Amino acid sequence: xxxxxxxxxxxxxxxxxxxxxxSGPPLAVEMIGITKYFPSSEVLANDRVDFAVEAxxxxxxxxxxxxxxxxxxxxLFGLVAPDAGAIAVDGRPVRIHHPDEAxxxxxxxxxxxxxxxxxxxxxxxxxxxxxxxxxxxxxRAAETARVRGLESEFGLPVDPAxxxxxxPVSLQQRVEILKTLQRDARILILDEPTAVLTPQEAQExxxxxxGLADRGRTVIFITHKLLEVVEVAHRxxxxxxxxxxxxxxxxxxxxxxxxxxxIGREVLFRVSKLPAQPxxxxxxxxxxxxxxxxGIPAVSDLSLRVRAxxxxxIAGVSGNGQSELVEAITGLxxxxxxxxxxxxxxxxxxxxxxxRARGMAHIPxxxxxxxxxxxxxxxxxxxxxxxxxxxxxxxxxxxxxxIRSLAEWVIRQFSVAAARPGEDIATLSGGNLQKxxxxxxxxxxxxxxxxxxxxxxxxxxxxxxxxQTLIDARDRGVAxxxxxxxxxxxxxxxxxxxxxxxxxxxxxLDAARAAEEELGILMAGxxxxxxx
Amino acid sequence: MTPRRxxxxxxxxxxxxxxxxxxxxxxxxxxxxxxxxxxxxxxxLFHAGFGCATLTRCxxxxxxxxxxxxxxxxxxxxxxxxxxxxxxxxxxxxxxGAMVAAxxxxxxxxxxxxxxxVILILAMAVGAAYAYLPAILKLRLGxxxxxxTIIFNNIAILFMTYLVNFPMRATRGSxxxxxxxxxxxxxxxxLPGSHWGAGFILAILAxxxxxxxxxxxxxxxxxxxxxxxxxxxRYGGIRSGRAALRGMLISGALAGMAGAIEVLGVHHQVLQxxxxxxxxxxxxxxxxxxxxxxxxxxxxxxxxxxxxGAQIGLQITTNIPRELGGGILALIILFVAARSLYTDLxxxxxxxxxxxxxxxxxxx
Numbered sequence: 052x053x054x055x056x057x058x059x060x061x062x063x064x065x066x067x068x069x070x071x072x073x074s075g076p077p078l079a080v081e082m083i084g085i086t087k088y089f090p091s092s093e094v095l096a097n098d099r100v101d102f103a104v105e106a107x108x109x110x111x112x113x114x115x116x117x118x119x120x121x122x123x124x125x126x127l128f129g130l131v132a133p134d135a136g137a138i139a140v141d142g143r144p145v146r147i148h149h150p151d152e153a154x155x156x157x158x159x160x161x162x163x164x165x166x167x168x169x170x171x172x173x174x175x176x177x178x179x180x181x182x183x184x185x186x187x188x189x190x191r192a193a194e195t196a197r198v199r200g201l202e203s204e205f206g207l208p209v210d211p212a213x214x215x216x217x218x219p220v221s222l223q224q225r226v227e228i229l230k231t232l233q234r235d236a237r238i239l240i241l242d243e244p245t246a247v248l249t250p251q252e253a254q255e256x257x258x259x260x261x262g263l264a265d266r267g268r269t270v271i272f273i274t275h276k277l278l279e280v281v282e283v284a285h286r287x288x289x290x291x292x293x294x295x296x297x298x299x300x301x302x303x304x305x306x307x308x309x310x311x312x313x314i315g316r317e318v319l320f321r322v323s324k325l326p327a328q329p330x331x332x333x334x335x336x337x338x339x340x341x342x343x344x345x346g347i348p349a350v351s352d353l354s355l356r357v358r359a360x361x362x363x364x365i366a367g368v369s370g371n372g373q374s375e376l377v378e379a380i381t382g383l384x385x386x387x388x389x390x391x392x393x394x395x396x397x398x399x400x401x402x403x404x405x406x407r408a409r410g411m412a413h414i415p416x417x418x419x420x421x422x423x424x425x426x427x428x429x430x431x432x433x434x435x436x437x438x439x440x441x442x443x444x445x446x447x448x449x450x451x452x453x454i455r456s457l458a459e460w461v462i463r464q465f466s467v468a469a470a471r472p473g474e475d476i477a478t479l480s481g482g483n484l485q486k487x488x489x490x491x492x493x494x495x496x497x498x499x500x501x502x503x504x505x506x507x508x509x510x511x512x513x514x515x516x517x518x519q520t521l522i523d524a525r526d527r528g529v530a531x532x533x534x535x536x537x538x539x540x541x542x543x544x545x546x547x548x549x550x551x552x553x554x555x556x557x558x559x560l561d562a563a564r565a566a567e568e569e570l571g572i573l574m575a576g577x578x579x580x581x582x583x
Numbered sequence: 584m585t586p587r588r589x590x591x592x593x594x595x596x597x598x599x600x601x602x603x604x605x606x607x608x609x610x611x612x613x614x615x616x617x618x619x620x621x622x623x624x625x626x627x628l629f630h631a632g633f634g635c636a637t638l639t640r641c642x643x644x645x646x647x648x649x650x651x652x653x654x655x656x657x658x659x660x661x662x663x664x665x666x667x668x669x670x671x672x673x674x675x676x677x678x679x680g681a682m683v684a685a686x687x688x689x690x691x692x693x694x695x696x697x698x699x700x701v702i703l704i705l706a707m708a709v710g711a712a713y714a715y716l717p718a719i720l721k722l723r724l725g726x727x728x729x730x731x732t733i734i735f736n737n738i739a740i741l742f743m744t745y746l747v748n749f750p751m752r753a754t755r756g757s758x759x760x761x762x763x764x765x766x767x768x769x770x771x772x773x774l775p776g777s778h779w780g781a782g783f784i785l786a787i788l789a790x791x792x793x794x795x796x797x798x799x800x801x802x803x804x805x806x807x808x809x810x811x812x813x814x815x816x817r818y819g820g821i822r823s824g825r826a827a828l829r830g831m832l833i834s835g836a837l838a839g840m841a842g843a844i845e846v847l848g849v850h851h852q853v854l855q856x857x858x859x860x861x862x863x864x865x866x867x868x869x870x871x872x873x874x875x876x877x878x879x880x881x882x883x884x885x886x887x888x889x890x891x892g893a894q895i896g897l898q899i900t901t902n903i904p905r906e907l908g909g910g911i912l913a914l915i916i917l918f919v920a921a922r923s924l925y926t927d928l929x930x931x932x933x934x935x936x937x938x939x940x941x942x943x944x945x946x947x
């Protein structure tokens with residue numbers, strides 16, 4: 052599948068990849084022809100990817116979810132073994148089989164999910180595994196001094212004695228960064244570092260990143276937020292569906308071009324559907340505010356309405372309030388302000404079961420821990436949202452024959468291959484599990500479906516099935532609110548598109564006329580006027 | 584019954600049996616140390632624990648008598664665990680139930696049948712009330728229920744010691760003991776000379792009731808879903824807090840009933856140091872019994888029998904100390920805890936015999 056890996060190939064590609072004569076210091080990182088196929092999910096995550104980072108630059112790696120960015124960086128950090136490809140660090144060809152080897156080469160990675168010990172102090176976390184000792188005991192004073200030294204060297208103030216579990220996320224991230232610096236990392240990989248930060252904290256982080264670059268460190272940061280890229284990166288590489296689309300200096304590009312590169316020009320697969328014939332409003336959300344934590348809003352003053360027989364898509368980059376919005380509408384999280392109405396009746400304070408009894412169905416983001424109980428049978432899974440109905444419960448006892456027929460109906464109607472009524476569902480594949488969820492949620496003839504990332508992690512065939520199911524529901528007059536970070540999905544399904552950014556609706560587009568680029572710009576927090 | 588379901592039941596039975604055999608095998612080492620043949624020792628143990636020579640000299644009846652409180656406390660733990668609450672407060676609820684029975688047994692005078700019925704109902708209420716406190720602390724304030732139930736156990740035991748020594752102490756005698764309860768309050772026995780009686784019938788009924796509650800009733804479904812998959816339960820609209828609270832109340836009532844039956848059916852009074860860990864044993868019985876009512880019934884009988892067998896058979900007939908009984912139980916628990924050993928073993932046996940009992944993976 053690939054050219055053999057040898058020094059010549061490396062050298063040749065090194066010259067080509069920067070697009071200019073490169074006579075300065077050697078490239079900090081060079082990856083050639085990286086290919087990685089995941090047989091379990093049948094995903095070609097990296098397809099002959101070339102990637103080069105100059106020493107001392109801030110290099111952004113952007114792409115949609117599933118574009119292969121994290122896989123590429125995991126290959127560099129020794130967490131994933133590539134099927135093919137070669138890597139050079141500081142101009143020398145290397146093979147990295149394990150993160151220890153990457154660390155020895157001066158590569159450090161800060162993951163999306165921090166790997167810190169919450170009950171340890173900042174100093175203990177930073178020096179974990181390399182604690183200064185004295186007579187076999189850890190020398191606390193020396194520990195503190197080492198951490199203070201790191202702080203002042205890199206201008207990253209932290210309290211060495213603070214317990215990590217007590218720190219806000221932004222400071223925990225700083226501890227992670229210091230941890231890699233303590234291990235002499237000259238090349239830092241930050242995986243979606245701003246995903247967990249507030250805008251202000253993100254600004255501080257950019258300051259830190261610039262400071263690191265000024266001190267000669269190389270920073271690779273993964274993101275899909277284009278505004279950040281323009282703000283902090285020197286160069287940017289764009290990936291799409293496992294392929295490297297291109298690398299550009301920031302000065303030569305703009306958000307609009309990057310959005311196009313990220314999303315692609317190809318004609319998207321569109322599900323065949325007739326124009327929507329919307330009826331009366333079913334779901335009305337008025338000036339809704341939802342808090343992420345006490346006093347920190349994730350959704351602010353948001354209004355939307357979904358009518359019978361239409362699909363309203365909520366587009367947006369993950370972490371802009373989607374989960375909180377869905378949880379508030381479905382009753383899993385209290386609204387801090389505003390009202391929600393279903394079929395004209397206020398439901399803002401109703402418990403989950405009452406909303407469901409009034410015709411709301413919910414396809415959850417996380418089918419494994421929310422959508423299903425993997426410890427029990429198909430029957431008990433399909434009845435969870437409906438067991439209060441008299442046909443399934445009589446005098447406090449479950450009517451097992453009726454529940455069994457419901458399970459059989461779900462299997463038949465949604466062709467859940469390999470599932471049998473009365474048996475455990477834990478061995479079913481992801482696609483079949485999602486069919487169980489869909490079957491259950493559609494079985495009660497809902498008036499309104501809230502679908503959050505309904506195709507996450509599914510293969511193409513299952514995605515098509517889910518899409519067709521939602522469109523069929525729409526055509527039967529169901530109001531569908533589709534929340535997805537997959538632009539393709541929004542474009543294929545939605546009749547109207549709302550763009551969610553930092554907890555607010557920043558734009559509404561008619562799906563028939565919406566251009567992917569416009570959406571991409573809105574999702575990244577830009578406005579259509581300034582970008583064009 | 585589908586093949587897969589049958590396989591599950593087979594595994595559920597095979598694992599405790601293999602654990603018992605392994606425990607006995609390892610315990611043989613200690614038997615050999617006291618220069619006795621393990622075969623002789625285990626025969627004696629079995630006879631003394633499960634043998635039945637005549638109706639009046641039947642060890643099995645004594646075993647069933649002693650299994651009765653274990654069945655109740657085991658069920659109590661099952662219901663709590665199946666609601667997602669790791670309550671180990673059975674000991675305290677048991678003790679309070681026993682004190683209610685001891686007090687009302689001599690303190691009020693009612694006709695037969697009515698008297699024990701009233702006492703059992705009140706003991707259940709007190710046990711439930713005592714479980715309510717840790718449950719509400721957990722659900723409202725997030726206080727770890729393991730810690731609170733342990734503390735509550737100590738409080739109940741000390742409270743019992745106080746009651747037995749002072750307000751409820753029978754006037755004469757050097758040991759602290761409460762007065763004997765009225766004959767009208769005592770539970771009937773099947774045969775003279777054994778305390779095996781109505782309490783055991785109640786225990787069997789409780790097994791059937793709890794099984795039906797957990798797997799056939801709507802509230803049982805709610806509490807199992809809340810215990811197994813809290814996110815799923817919330818998402819589906821189950822009020823998990825209520826379901827867990829209900830589980831804790833039923834759990835407390837069962838443990839309270841166990842204490843009352845022990846007083847009404849066996850001891851007829853409360854001595855200082857009355858509780859000998861029957862509540863704690865309930866947790867072990869529940870876990871060994873795969874957190875299932877039927878498993879609890881079987882394990883409780885086995886537990887009681889091995890203890891009795893070790894006490895009578897080993898101690899009296901051979902010169903092996905009866906503590907070995909406790910040692911064997913401990914080893915069995917250890918082997919059940921290492922159950923992955925058996926699942927691996929079974930999978931291996933299945934592979935070499937080509938039976939294909941390994942869990943069927945879907946060909947996606």
